[in-house]
Amino acid sequence: xxxKKSIKMTFVxxxxxxxxxxxxxxxxxxxxxxxGFDGANWPTIDPLIAAGKLPFLKxxxxxxxxxxxxxxxxxxxxxxxxxxxxxxxxxKHGILDFTYLKDNNLEVPFSNSExxxxxxxxxxxxxGMRSVVINWYVTYPPDQFxxxxxxxxxxxxxIKKPEFANDYVDTVTPGMxxxxxxxxxxxxxxxxxxxIGMPDFIKLFKKINPGKDVRKSFTLQNSRTFVMQDALIxxxxxxxxxxxxxxxxxxxxxxxxxxxxxVLRLFDDEYIKSTFPEGETWNMSVEKQHEVIGRISQELExxxxxxxxxxxxxxxxxxxxxAYFFIMSDHGFSLYPGGYNHYDLPKDMEAxxxxxxxxxxxxxxxxxxxxxxxxxxxxxxxxxxxVDRNMDGRPLQDVFKLSRKLxxxxxxxxxxxxxxxxxxxxxxxIEELKALGYIN
Ligand SMILES: [Zn+2]
Numbered sequence: 001x002x003x004k005k006s007i008k009m010t011f012v013x014x015x016x017x018x019x020x021x022x023x024x025x026x027x028x029x030x031x032x033x034x035x036g037f038d039g040a041n042w043p044t045i046d047p048l049i050a051a052g053k054l055p056f057l058k059x060x061x062x063x064x065x066x067x068x069x070x071x072x073x074x075x076x077x078x079x080x081x082x083x084x085x086x087x088x089x090x091x092k093h094g095i096l097d098f099t100y101l102k103d104n105n106l107e108v109p110f111s112n113s114e115x116x117x118x119x120x121x122x123x124x125x126x127x128g129m130r131s132v133v134i135n136w137y138v139t140y141p142p143d144q145f146x147x148x149x150x151x152x153x154x155x156x157x158x159i160k161k162p163e164f165a166n167d168y169v170d171t172v173t174p175g176m177x178x179x180x181x182x183x184x185x186x187x188x189x190x191x192x193x194x195x196i197g198m199p200d201f202i203k204l205f206k207k208i209n210p211g212k213d214v215r216k217s218f219t220l221q222n223s224r225t226f227v228m229q230d231a232l233i234x235x236x237x238x239x240x241x242x243x244x245x246x247x248x249x250x251x252x253x254x255x256x257x258x259x260x261x262x263v264l265r266l267f268d269d270e271y272i273k274s275t276f277p278e279g280e281t282w283n284m285s286v287e288k289q290h291e292v293i294g295r296i297s298q299e300l301e302x303x304x305x306x307x308x309x310x311x312x313x314x315x316x317x318x319x320x321x322x323a324y325f326f327i328m329s330d331h332g333f334s335l336y337p338g339g340y341n342h343y344d345l346p347k348d349m350e351a352x353x354x355x356x357x358x359x360x361x362x363x364x365x366x367x368x369x370x371x372x373x374x375x376x377x378x379x380x381x382x383x384x385x386x387v388d389r390n391m392d393g394r395p396l397q398d399v400f401k402l403s404r405k406l407x408x409x410x411x412x413x414x415x416x417x418x419x420x421x422x423x424x425x426x427x428x429x430i431e432e433l434k435a436l437g438y439i440n
Contacts (some may be wrong), residue, residue: 030383031323033241034250034375035314036084036136037307038077039257039342040355041332042068044297048304056312057304060327060357063365065399069356070371071331075342077257080330080372081137085119085250087376087391093117095138112138112151116413120376121145123411124248127385132244134251135233142173147246149173150181150236155229157185177240184235189224192231197309198255198302200224205265219261226258234310241314247383253310257342259303260333264340266299282337289335296340315359324360324382326375362401370396381406 049058071080072089074097082095090096094116115138121131125145133139133149140153154171165182172178186192193200201223202214214221230253237251264272275284275292284292315325331342332352338344342352356370373393380387381395386409397403 030247031320032248032326032379032382033314033320033323034248034326034328034379035311036081036250036252037256037327037329037355038081038252038254039260039331039333040304040307040329041352042355043293043332044260044300045304045355047294047297048301053301054304054308056308056315060311060315060359064327064357064359065363065365065368065396066358067353067356067368067370069328069354070369071351071354072372073351075331075345075351077330078137081252082115082119083372083392084328084330084375085121085136086115086117087373087388087393088117089373089392092390092392112140112143118411118413119143120248120379121147121149121250122413123376123380123385123388124383125414126411129248129383130244130246131248131250132240132246134237134240135254136250136252140171142171144173147248148177148240148244150177150240152252154178154181154236155232157182158187158228158232159225162187181236181239184239185232186235187228189228192228196227196231196234196306198227198306201227201259201262201266205262208266208268217262217265219258220265223258223262226254230255230306237314241317241319248379253307255303256300256307256329259300260296260340263296263299267295276337276339284335292335292340322361324363325358326379327355327357327359328375329354330372358396358399360400363399364401368396368399 045054045057048054049061052058072083074090076097078095079090079097082093083089086093094114119136121133122143122145124131125147128146131145131147133143133147135150135152135155137152139149140151142149142151149172151171154168157165157168157171160167162185165185169175169178172181192198201220205212205214205220219226233251233253241249241251267275275288311327314320331354333340333342334345334349334352336345336349345351354372356368358368371393373391374396375393377387377391377393377395378399381397381404382400384404386407387395388411389408390410395406397406
C-alpha cells in the first residue's frame, strides 16, 4: 500500500467512525406541541365520550396523563393563557384582568406590550431554539424571537374585505409569512360550516325562540365570525405545522368557550325560567345539575366533534410521531344562580377546572394533579433547560418515565425587543371585551 493510499484509507475510516459515534451518541431531539381549546371541560366532554361520539378523545384520554386542570381566579382567558405560557401569576406577568384593575384603581390596559415576563417561546429563544406560535391570547403586537408568530389579531382579517387585508401585515412576524398566510383565507361561511361540521347558531336560536332578537347576545350575534375565525386558525395551523421546522409549536382554538357562552340561548324560555328562577335562593339539586349539564353537553357535540377531528389530525401527523403533546383549556364552566359561566361566580365557588392531556413517548398514562402554572416549567424540564426560579408551578416530573436533573435559572424579557402599541387595535380589543361583558 502506498503512503498516499493509506492516508486516504485512514481518512475514510475516521470519517465512517465519526459518523457512527455521531449516530449512536446523538442527543434525543425533543419536539413539543401545545394545543389550546378555550373553555373545554370534562363534565361536558365525558358524557359525549361515553355515548361514543368522540372516538379519538376517548382513546386519547385512556392513553394519556390527564388532569382536572386546576386554574386560578380571576378566571379570564387573557390572564390564564398568559399564565400558562409564562408559568407565572397575573401580578407577575402583568396582563391584568379588568375587574382587578377597576377594584384597584389601576389603568394598565390590555396589550402584549404590557407583558413583563417572558413566555415559553422567548425563553427557548435564549437557547437558539425555534417556536411557531399561532393565535395565542395577548400576542399582539407580535414578539420578536427565533420562529414565527401569528398574533391573536390576525384572525380579524376574516371579516375584512380582501382589498384591506394588508392592514393586518403587522399581526404576523416575520412579515413575509403574512403574505403566505393571506393566501389560505377562505371567506365562504356556508362552505366553512359544512366543512367543519358546525351548525348555524343563529338559525338554531331562531328556531327555538321565534321572533326573538339575536342582538341581545353579543356572542350569538357574532357567532358566525367566531366560527370563521377558528376555521381560519385551523388552516393557518395546517400550513405552518407542515412548512415550519421548530422545537415548540403552539396553537389555540376558541370555539368551546364561545359556544358555552351562548349555549343557554339554545334552550327555550320556559326551561331557562324554571332552571334559573329569579330572586329565589339557589338550591339546584345534584340530579338537576346533572340533567342541565347533560343538555349543555348535547348542544356542544358539534364543537367537541370538531375538536376531536383536530386532535386526530395533529396527533396522527407523521411529522409529530415522537412529539410530546400538551392539550389543554384555561378553565371550565360552572352552573351558578345566574346561569352558566366561568367568571363572576359567587365568591365561595371555586374557579371551574379545565382539561389537560399529556401524551408522548415517555408519558405514563393515568390521572395526575396539575395546575396552569405547571405547564411552562414542565416544558422547560422536558427540553432539559433550566426552570425559572420565579415560576409559580412545578415541573410535572412524575408524568414521564425519563428523568432529568432539575436545573434553575432566572428568565427575563429582552428589553431590546420591546414592542410598540397600536392604539386602534387597543380600541377594537376593548370594544370586543365590552361587548362580551368582560368590561363595563
Ligand atoms: Zn377562556
